[in-house]
Amino acid sequence: MIRDLLSQGVQMLLVLLLAPLLTGFVRKVKARLLRRQGPPLLQPYLDLVRLARKDVVLADSASWLFRVIPYVIFAGTWVAASLVPTFGSGLLFSWTADLIAIIALLGSARFFLALAGMDVGTSFGGIGSSREVMIASLAEPAMLITVFAVAMIAGSTQLSTIAEFMGSAKVGLRVSLGLALVALTMVALAENARIPIDNPATHLELTMVHEAMVLEYSGRHLALIDLSSQLKLLLYTSLIACLFVPWGTAPPKASAVALVIGAVSYIGKLAAAGVLLAVFETSIAKMRVFRVPDFLGAALMLALLATLLRFVSGSL
């Protein structure tokens, strides 16, 4: 009990502390790939601190909801991120929310973010919200069906159980898991506003989605929103790692050595994912907004295929 509580507490702090680092790492690798020096690895932390200490400049037409939403988004994302196993799967509160509930929690965060985009009553906010819900309306079902595929193989939607199952020898090599991995990666790119769906690094008016919604935020509110997006990136990376590369993750009631191995392998997985993401982003161009449905539709179909393959044969 105490151990589990401790591991849950460590996990909560760990995700909070690592999230800006992952973003900084991806930015650094991207810059190096473009033969630039790039910002320091710790720049995201400094940005967050700087933003948090500045005054908030609030638009005249903003309502109380606009001021509350950053905290809601942050809380929802943080709780979701603390329930995805990182270094070990023995989390005290893992039964609080299964994978479907975690996705729905992220859905709540997105619901409020889209509302924030519409609160001030500017045209860019509306653009962002309207496109965000369009992307979400395809990404969320794709994500859920991917979860169906994985859950039907593992016989559970409980993340800790799935992680244990995926780490055991019972899984074997399955086509449906491969398809699910591709679908989940595509969804993760869309959900985190990465290239080719959205570009986190620009404020180009006509193409932005996520940035358009948060255009009116400043100071501590912006810091929280940024931290939430960094947490979300970490969450999706951890989720993919926990479902598809579960090796090294410490099982529940593991020894101290196993926990250290788990932590080291987790950092290694994050680094590998960061490099892959950076390479992918530098080698591909951003899509037109109305190409996104094709991209996500493909993810949806792959996920459905993965689910149906499970029915064709128990071992596919």
Place this chain on the structure above:
Amino acid sequence: MIVAALCSVATLLVLAPAGIALSMHARGSAVVYGASLVATLALCVIAALSLLDPAHPATATLPIGLPWLGAHFRLDALAAFFLAVVNLGGAAASLYALGYGRHEQSPGRVLPFFPAYLAGMNIVVLADDAFTFLVAWEFMSLTSWALVVSHHRERENVYAGYVYLLMASVGTLALLLAFGVLAGASGNYDFDSIRTADPTTTLAALVLLLTLFGAGSKAGLVPLHAWLPLAHPAAPSHVSALMSGVMTKVAVYGFVRIAFDLLGSPQWWWSIVVLGVAGPTATIGVLYALMQRDLKRVLAYSTIENIGIIFTGLGLALAFKAEGLDWVAALAFTAALLHVFNHALFKSLLFFGAGAVLNATGERDMEKLGGLIHRMPQTAVAMLVGCVAISALPPFNGFVSEWLTFQAILLSPQLPSWSLKLIVPAVGGLLALAAALAAACFVKAFGISFLGRARTPVAASAHETDAWSLAAMFILAALCLIAGVLPGLFIDALTPVSQAMVGRGMPDQSGLAWLTIVPIAESRSSYNGLLVFVFVTLSGSIAAFAIHRLASDRLRRAPAWDCGFPDPNPAIQYSASSFSQPIRRVFGGLVFRAREIGEMPPPGGMAPARLTVKMHDVIWDTLYAPIGNGIGFVTARINVLQFLTIRRYLSLVFVALITLLLVLTL
């Protein structure tokens, strides 16, 4: 118990004629709605008590109706649950109407029918023979029709009432036939003898299809939904709430009563029919909702979506029950019933909010609203809760029932039949799509009407609604949160219903640690709304506290930034149609055959560019319009008979007589 219930219903019935007299009176509406509130609350208590003591279903027979039959009433677990839903919605609507009803232009057209309508729905649920059931069903339809056309000076309301009356009659006809087949040649119309009679497989299938048609048309299953988005918004808002939140549930009750109770053991392929209708209903309903500009019409279409979710649960329950997997059937059935309860809560809440907006601004068109969160802060909070809950987001109640439905879908590999194995995940996909689109729809509904800047002077000068209406909304909002945070209690209350209908209830939930819900086994899935709520609240407050203490808590007001191009004109904001434009482009071509036609002036021309969007209601065009035209064609031909001379009429009678005699002799 049942005597008390019938007495309360009788009070409502007496209140109806009293309403005519009272509508002349200044305080009349307060009396009628106050008395309705008391009667429905009493019925709520009765329903709750009998749900807690389900072992002894109370019965009563009154010497009215058909002389050899009498009117049978019965209060078993299923009836008690739906009685609770009907009267909870009824009580909330009465409370709301204590304030809202004062603004009614023509109270004489609303006051007599409101309690009668409530009584009709109650009698449907309590009825224990086919005759009483059908009479009450038709009574419910007619009184609600009267309420739909209560604002009869608006042309479209009259049209809505006409379409509604047609569809309601056809639906009742289907149910009449279904009961006719059920009763068979012996003609025993009380439910007890129908239950013991064992219809052949073909007849049972026929009854199922007729019931799906009859109850489904009342509930709004696609493609029988066409009347619903016309009729529900046309009624006064508290009646809209009852029609959408409660009457559709009475239709669900009719389906459950016949398909699960009276028909006996189901065939596995029935569920394919039900699921094949329910999945598309959910998705198409919400897609239509997304395309609307009228706030109340958005809500009406979203009812269709939720009916799709409920029928998905019922279809799954039929499938699992037919295959003998009682424990999964109990899960799916409980999920469906819980969604019945949840939808009654948040849909009533949302219609109340829409009514408050309508009252404050005189507008239902979202493109003429905006910024209401500043002018109606309390209504905005209640509406926000309703929007989050209906979008199936944790920690509110809508999520719990959808989560349970998904858990049942995930057990579909247990089904032996191949076609079901493949159809169930596809329906799951449709449901996931519907859930995501519902969130988009309610971001739009709330964002366009309540957030941003006021688009018209009426929106800018809106006023907060009265205390009665607010009380009704906040009670429902609180119930949405409670049902989302403590779902175990509500699931346990449904156990006797599920036991009676599918032979088994879900495992006991309220005894589990931390009030978690675990539908099957903890290693398989669990959800704890309470902890999610506590965690989210705690981490949000900690973040707020830490940042305000350690970093900065200063705030300045300034004009909006908007990338350097702020425009004071509120017309530059995104409108309802522009908000849904991306989704229209993605799905519209397929579902609505939507076409966007852009007209650009020639280079150098000074004419404005125009963008027109053409959308077709495919179901209306391909199904309703041909039938309507066909009927019109035939009636136009028959119409000739109205203008014949007396000589020709007599010869017609002569020919008819000869024909009849010939038929008799041959």
